[in-house]
């Protein structure tokens with residue numbers, strides 16, 4: 277029996293990278309999907325891949341940092357599927373890579389708006405809907421190893437990801453009695469357009485592949501390779517399934533051992 281048969285799952289940032297990986301994995305496991313992204317073209321790409329699987333899904337475009345867009349997404353999903361069982365808060369951006377002393381107000385504010393306010397808005401909407409349904413449900417957010425270890429040039433990003441971990445723990449305590457679990461995942465170095473957007477100029481200048489660069493310059497990866505969206509998707513699928521029904525308030529690393537605390 278597929279792990280998520282007929283569960284209704286919402287995924288933000290589903291047009292690319294980890295979010296697209298989650299959508300495809302959830303589809304394999306029988307979930308019905310409501311997908312959200314700020315870029316319609318990216319959503320179309322995910323939709324094309326999903327059509328091949330025969331999955332039941334609907335796409336919504338909008339900005340996770342805007343209350344009205346998030347409300348439209350959740351209302352639309354509930355209207356289409358009748359309920360919400362799983363909410364994956366994945367949409368996120370990197371900050372312009374700069375030392376904190378050079379960071380602009382705009383760079384800081386946008387990172388907070390998307391990565392922290394956006395996750396808050398979706399956690400709130402998911403929690404309200406799950407409580408209204410009578411309880412039960414899974415809320416899973418995508419934090420980062422950057423939310424556990426501070427990384428140079430990424431101060432606002434690190435702050436948002438640490439914020440996601442603490443919102444996860446706080447909400448887990450609030451909604452545990454209603455049977456809703458709230459967890460987050462902390463990926464390490466995952467090969468996605470987001471990471472490549474940051475590193476491509478450097479890779480072009482050094483002639484290294486992403487993997488060569490990461491293994492040489494990043495924190496050591498005991499498992500000896502960088503990660504791929506499917507690695508994170510497998511963990512999120514586990515957290516969304518009944519297999520994880522006694523876990524809440526956790527921030528789980530998925531980094532090949534790059535991050536261990």
Ligand SMILES: NC(=O)c1ccc[n+]([C@@H]2O[C@H](COP(=O)([O-])OP(=O)(O)OC[C@H]3O[C@@H](n4cnc5c(N)ncnc54)[C@H](O)[C@@H]3O)[C@@H](O)[C@H]2O)c1
Nearest residue numbers: 289291292293294313314339340367368420463466468470
């Ligand atoms: N790639 C990594 O190494 C890595 C490591 C740790 C954590 N993460 C986190 O994983 C998540 C997914 O990142 P990814 O690497 O797959 O990046 P990605 O850029 O490939 O995908 C992110 C998706 O989010 C969408 N998005 C961006 N801003 C949005 C907004 N305001 N509203 C709605 N959608 C929006 C983008 O259009 C994109 O489709 C992010 O939260 C990121 O911080 C990534």
